[in-house]
Amino acid sequence: MTRRTRELVVGAFSPSVLLRVGRRLGLFDQRGLEVLEKAVPSSPAQCRALLDGDLDVALTSPDNMVAYRFVPDNPLNETADVRIVAAVDRGLGLGVYGRPGLTTASELKGAAIGVDVPGSGFAFGLYALLESLGLDRDDYRVVTLGSTPRRLEALLAGGCDATMLNAGNELRAEDAGATRLAGLTDVCRPYLGTVLSTVGDRRRADVAAFADALREAAREIWAGNVDDVVVEEAATALRLPEALAKRYLGRLKDPAEGLVVDGVVDLPAMETVVGLRRKYMPALVDGVDVLATALEPSRGLIDPCTTTR
Known part of the structure; x- marks a missing residue:
C-alpha cells in the first residue's frame, strides 16, 4: 500500500x-x-x-x-x-552591494538604496552597514523594491545604487560587476x-x-x-x-x-x-x-x- x-x-x-x-x-x-x-x-x-x-x-x-x-x-x-x-x-553572504561602476561607499551620498521594506530586518542591517561606512540615514534615499531577487534585478537595471543581497543573489551581482562594499557579519555578529x-x-x-x-x-x-x-x-x-x-x-x-x-x-x-x-x-x-x-x-x-x- x-x-x-x-x-x-x-x-x-x-x-x-x-x-x-x-x-x-x-x-x-x-x-x-x-x-x-x-x-x-x-x-x-x-x-x-x-x-x-x-x-x-x-x-x-x-x-x-x-x-x-x-x-x-x-x-x-x-x-x-x-x-x-x-x-x-x-x-549566506549577506552584504551591501553597489551597482556596477560604483566602487566606494562615498559615492552613495544622495543615492537610492533599495530595501524590501524600510522597516525590515535586512533594511536595519543595511543601515548599520552604511553607518559603519560613514553614511548617516539622511545621506541617502531609501526605495522599496521587495524581495532579494527583485532587488538584484533593480540593482543591475539601474533601479537603485546599492542594496542588500545574499543567498546566491550576491554572487550573480558580483559576476555582473557589482561591488561588495561590506558584509553584515563584519559588523553584526553573531x-x-x-x-x-x-x-x-x-x-x-x-x-x-x-x-x-x-x-x-x-x-x-x-x-x-x-x-x-x-x-x-x-x-x-x-x-x-x-x-x-x-x-x-x-x-x-x-x-x-x-x-x-x-x-x-x-x-x-x-x-x-x-x-x-x-x-x-x-x-x-x-x-x-x-x-x-x-x-x-x-x-x-x-x-x-x-x-x-
Whole structure:
C-alpha cells in the first residue's frame, strides 16, 4: 500500500537550495511530506499569506517574526501568534552591494538604496552597514523594491545604487560587476539570516518533520556528502554558472555565514537581530518598549526546544 503524503507549502524569498537538496535525498518522502515551495514578493506579502493559511511555513528573516508578533504598526497593522521553529542559516553572504561602476561607499551620498521594506530586518542591517561606512540615514534615499531577487534585478537595471543581497543573489551581482562594499557579519555578529517560522501550533507534527528533514539535509551538506548535488541544485535554482555554484557550496559551509546544522536558535544571534530593530525602529506602546523582553521564553516567539545560550 502506498503511504499517503501530506502537502506542505513553504514560502521563500529566494529559491532554497537546502530544500531542494532535502527533496533530492528523499528526506521529505521519508517523512510522508510533499513539500511545495512558493516564491513571495515581499516580507509583508509572505506574512499575509502565512496568516491567511496560503503558506504552512515560511523561510524568512527572524526580524519579520519579531515585527509581526510584537509590533502593532508593522506593515500589516496587526500582530499574531507567529513563531520561530528552527534556525536555518546565518546570512549566506549577506552584504551591501553597489551597482556596477560604483566602487566606494562615498559615492552613495544622495543615492537610492533599495530595501524590501524600510522597516525590515535586512533594511536595519543595511543601515548599520552604511553607518559603519560613514553614511548617516539622511545621506541617502531609501526605495522599496521587495524581495532579494527583485532587488538584484533593480540593482543591475539601474533601479537603485546599492542594496542588500545574499543567498546566491550576491554572487550573480558580483559576476555582473557589482561591488561588495561590506558584509553584515563584519559588523553584526553573531547573526541569523533565515529561520523556519509558522503560526501557532498549526500542523505542528508536519512542521516538526519538515524542520527535522532540513536539519538532516544541512548535516549532509556540512559533512561534504552531497557536494555534487548542491552544485547542481544551486546552478539550476539560482541560475549560477558552475564556478559560482561551487562558491555557493562554500557559503553554505561557512561557520560564520552558513547553515545552522543543528537548527538551534541561539539567543546571542537573536539579540543582534532584535537589537538592530530597537536601534533603527523603536517600538513603543504607551511609552513601553515592547521588544525589551521579546526573547524571554514567556513571550512565545521562539519554540523552547530550539534555543540555547
